Amino acid sequence: MPGQSVFLPDVRAFAATTDSAPTQPVDGSHCPRQHLVLAVSTAVMLGIGSSGTDAQQLEEVIVTATKRAQSVMDVPLSVQALSGDFLRTVNLDDVKDLVTFTPGVTGNSKDSFMDSIAVRGILTNDFGNGGDPSLGVYKNGFYQGRNGAAVTSLFDLERAEILRGPQGFLFGRNSIAGAMNIITRRPTRDEADTYADIRIGERDILRAEAATNVDISDAVSVRIAGLHSREDGYVTNIRTGRDYIEHDKTALRLTGVYDDGGDLTATLFVEYEDREQSGTMYRATGNGPSYAFLESIYGTLPVPADPRDVNIDEPRSPPVDEGEIFQIGLELNYDLGWATLTSLTGYKDHDYYYSEDFDATPLTIFNYEQVQSGEYFEQELRLTSDTEGMLSWYAGVSYYREDIDTEFLGQQDEDLYCNVYWGNDCQGVFDYYNNAYDGAYAYILSDYWGTYDWQASPDGLIDDWNRTRGTFQGWAAYVDLQFQLSEQFDASVGVRYNDDEKEMSQEVLTARNRSLLGQVVQTGFTTPEGPVSDTQSWSRATWRGVLNWRPDSNNLLYASLTTGYKQGGFNSFSVTPGGPFSGVEALPGVHRPSSFDSEEVTSYEIGYKGKHFDGASQIQLTAFVYEYEDLQATCSEPGSPVVVVCNTGTVDGRGVEGVWNYGFSEYWSFGLGFSWFDSEGKGIQDFCANGEEFLGDRNACEGSPLPGIPEWTAYTTLNGNLPLDSGELFGNVSASWEDGAPADWVPFTPETVAAGMRDVGEYTEVQAMAGFRSPTGWALALYIENLLDDEYYDAGNGPTSAASPYVQSDISPSRPRTAGLRFMWNL
Numbered sequence: 001m002p003g004q005s006v007f008l009p010d011v012r013a014f015a016a017t018t019d020s021a022p023t024q025p026v027d028g029s030h031c032p033r034q035h036l037v038l039a040v041s042t043a044v045m046l047g048i049g050s051s052g053t054d055a056q057q058l059e060e061v062i063v064t065a066t067k068r069a070q071s072v073m074d075v076p077l078s079v080q081a082l083s084g085d086f087l088r089t090v091n092l093d094d095v096k097d098l099v100t101f102t103p104g105v106t107g108n109s110k111d112s113f114m115d116s117i118a119v120r121g122i123l124t125n126d127f128g129n130g131g132d133p134s135l136g137v138y139k140n141g142f143y144q145g146r147n148g149a150a151v152t153s154l155f156d157l158e159r160a161e162i163l164r165g166p167q168g169f170l171f172g173r174n175s176i177a178g179a180m181n182i183i184t185r186r187p188t189r190d191e192a193d194t195y196a197d198i199r200i201g202e203r204d205i206l207r208a209e210a211a212t213n214v215d216i217s218d219a220v221s222v223r224i225a226g227l228h229s230r231e232d233g234y235v236t237n238i239r240t241g242r243d244y245i246e247h248d249k250t251a252l253r254l255t256g257v258y259d260d261g262g263d264l265t266a267t268l269f270v271e272y273e274d275r276e277q278s279g280t281m282y283r284a285t286g287n288g289p290s291y292a293f294l295e296s297i298y299g300t301l302p303v304p305a306d307p308r309d310v311n312i313d314e315p316r317s318p319p320v321d322e323g324e325i326f327q328i329g330l331e332l333n334y335d336l337g338w339a340t341l342t343s344l345t346g347y348k349d350h351d352y353y354y355s356e357d358f359d360a361t362p363l364t365i366f367n368y369e370q371v372q373s374g375e376y377f378e379q380e381l382r383l384t385s386d387t388e389g390m391l392s393w394y395a396g397v398s399y400y401r402e403d404i405d406t407e408f409l410g411q412q413d414e415d416l417y418c419n420v421y422w423g424n425d426c427q428g429v430f431d432y433y434n435n436a437y438d439g440a441y442a443y444i445l446s447d448y449w450g451t452y453d454w455q456a457s458p459d460g461l462i463d464d465w466n467r468t469r470g471t472f473q474g475w476a477a478y479v480d481l482q483f484q485l486s487e488q489f490d491a492s493v494g495v496r497y498n499d500d501e502k503e504m505s506q507e508v509l510t511a512r513n514r515s516l517l518g519q520v521v522q523t524g525f526t527t528p529e530g531p532v533s534d535t536q537s538w539s540r541a542t543w544r545g546v547l548n549w550r551p552d553s554n555n556l557l558y559a560s561l562t563t564g565y566k567q568g569g570f571n572s573f574s575v576t577p578g579g580p581f582s583g584v585e586a587l588p589g590v591h592r593p594s595s596f597d598s599e600e601v602t603s604y605e606i607g608y609k610g611k612h613f614d615g616a617s618q619i620q621l622t623a624f625v626y627e628y629e630d631l632q633a634t635c636s637e638p639g640s641p642v643v644v645v646c647n648t649g650t651v652d653g654r655g656v657e658g659v660w661n662y663g664f665s666e667y668w669s670f671g672l673g674f675s676w677f678d679s680e681g682k683g684i685q686d687f688c689a690n691g692e693e694f695l696g697d698r699n700a701c702e703g704s705p706l707p708g709i710p711e712w713t714a715y716t717t718l719n720g721n722l723p724l725d726s727g728e729l730f731g732n733v734s735a736s737w738e739d740g741a742p743a744d745w746v747p748f749t750p751e752t753v754a755a756g757m758r759d760v761g762e763y764t765e766v767q768a769m770a771g772f773r774s775p776t777g778w779a780l781a782l783y784i785e786n787l788l789d790d791e792y793y794d795a796g797n798g799p800t801s802a803a804s805p806y807v808q809s810d811i812s813p814s815r816p817r818t819a820g821l822r823f824m825w826n827l
Helices: 011-017 032-048 082-089 095-100 289-298 414-422 426-436 440-449 750-752
Strands: 081-082 134-140 157-164 178-184 194-201 204-217 220-231 247-259 264-278 282-284 318-337 339-357 366-385 391-412 461-484 489-508 532-552 557-564 571-577 592-596 598-610 617-629 633-634 644-647 650-662 668-682 713-724 727-738 763-773 778-785 795-798 809-813 817-827
Touching: 032 204, 081 082, 081 095, 082 157, 082 318, 095 157, 134 644, 204 644, 391 440, 391 571, 414 426, 414 461, 426 713, 461 571, 489 571, 532 592, 592 644, 598 650
Parallel strands: 134 178
Antiparallel strands: 081 157, 157 178, 194 204, 194 817, 204 220, 220 247, 247 264, 264 318, 282 809, 318 339, 339 366, 366 391, 391 461, 461 489, 489 532, 532 557, 557 598, 571 592, 598 617, 617 650, 633 644, 650 668, 668 713, 713 727, 727 763, 763 778, 778 817, 795 809
């Protein structure tokens, strides 16, 4: 913002930029809660005792979530707005880190996968590319896509707007659970708005970002921004000595604006990012029947003493997450006098390589790789009325096309496969059946594998490769009408029509698998005559109604009813009609990729937004209830290791989200936020224990909450400035907390706990920064992240049966306490 420091947010700005948040657990025995309460109490005491001056009036933050510039306090939506200055102060790295300060949104992880992020409990856990994310990620209004392409770095931002609930009327691309819209800084004429921000720290941390404006002519201005960030890993693989959860990223953005003062303005966005980091890290707990089963075959499998270390194999390559992303977007706005015509034209290209050791052990049970390239094109045209009378409106049409080409690898050790499933090494299995049945089984061996004798693959591994290619396209039309019913009441109603079509092919790359055992790890079928394909389409109309009551200029009460929809898709690892695992020859014209149908949601929401104490206090509260039907989630058929997406049952969800921001003195302000969430699954037998009976009851999961979703989350932040004769001291302290959550659909009971069920994902994260700012524009600060050195994990995998090789594991250990220095310069 003009005249505001770009390296430390005005303490008044943050208080107005948050729209909701998490809360403390009800169990007072939780240590994380004690940490959070201590942080909040300290913040209040420090602030109240620091100054006797009057409370400050919090600054209004303008958002464009409703296609018009409005204060976030006047928008009848559950929207979280975080300023770019605040995001840089708290050192958020990529778009998934927005979860930290967004109540109702959970599931951050240290990779580029989107399937862990849930909005009000809803996520898309699809390992293939035939579906779509439930959360829509946008940058300057342009859709960012899927795994490998959507997660980019945060730098030189104006703000981020995170919307919760179905979003069918604000973007060209439909989103059923919520939306993140990242708004980058644009050039401002006749202003340098130049800054540099450099951080150094432990583990060779170096993060440098900078930006500046350049006036090309009287009508054209350009902003150039760049980022380079690197950090060494802090998780050691005790088997190889290699360190993980490191990164090396470089990004560059060019933004050009044409504005000659006339009716037409144009903005061009060009961005490139090169990302190299670790793939997801899985750490075996050493608990549960599966681990004992493996140790009965292979002996002791050591679990590292350090909870941040792992013991995994690296047969082909170390776990990596590499992406190269290029995108370009053009926004045109033309003032027609009675309305503004907006055109958004975007193109995005990405290449993505990913690998991980999913089984979390030094055995090659399941190593996963994904090699992907994709292109995405979108076009949106929108009219927004300029009227200020009784009726205002906006309407639009949009089109998209995505071309995606992906190769998947599921890898397993041959002898482990034979040991686990047949009880002997592969040579022993062949010898046993050849001898024990007088050649009868030898005939089967010859018929099935083409040989009487066991011949190991050159590296002893089963490489189960398959390839999917998809062309996905669709169009939509929408209109939103707002009626000013009286001075205090207004209402709006919107309708959107979606039409989506997907063409997808599957091909098993048999020639790459040199094991006689065939495609037995991931696909379970072959395509001897080439790819099998199918085309399907889905269409649906959705709508929204909102009623607003504004008793005065400081208070807003609203109620809304919204329906949402997400199109169906194709599975990447199965065909229909099916058959015995590893016994299906899929033929063009006979078989096709298996598919899943669309899902729908009906969501009810009430909210309050109010300003008090002459604007020094801002409160926002939201309560919601929804019903999801035909939920898309991963499941598997009994007796098959293949994970697919299926539709089943309904989920009833309910929750409350809120935030309080208070500027309690001229130089101090703090924010508190919370979310509470509860859900109940019905008709979810296909999701329960992978579709099999659990503890003798296939209905054991009925009524269970959504797995991996915490009941409570919370955050707090304290900002302060202390003027001096020669400059000022400044500081920020923030803390965030998430409750633990069940790892699977199975409900918490004494019996399930005894079987290995557990809570995962609970954490407390505290960070602080303090420094000195010179009146000449430079500043120097000390920062500490994860101040309490809390050891936690992003998530976890639940228990499996005693005959399964897939063990209980924790996912991606937390970053240790990290200290560093930060130099900032602003012109």
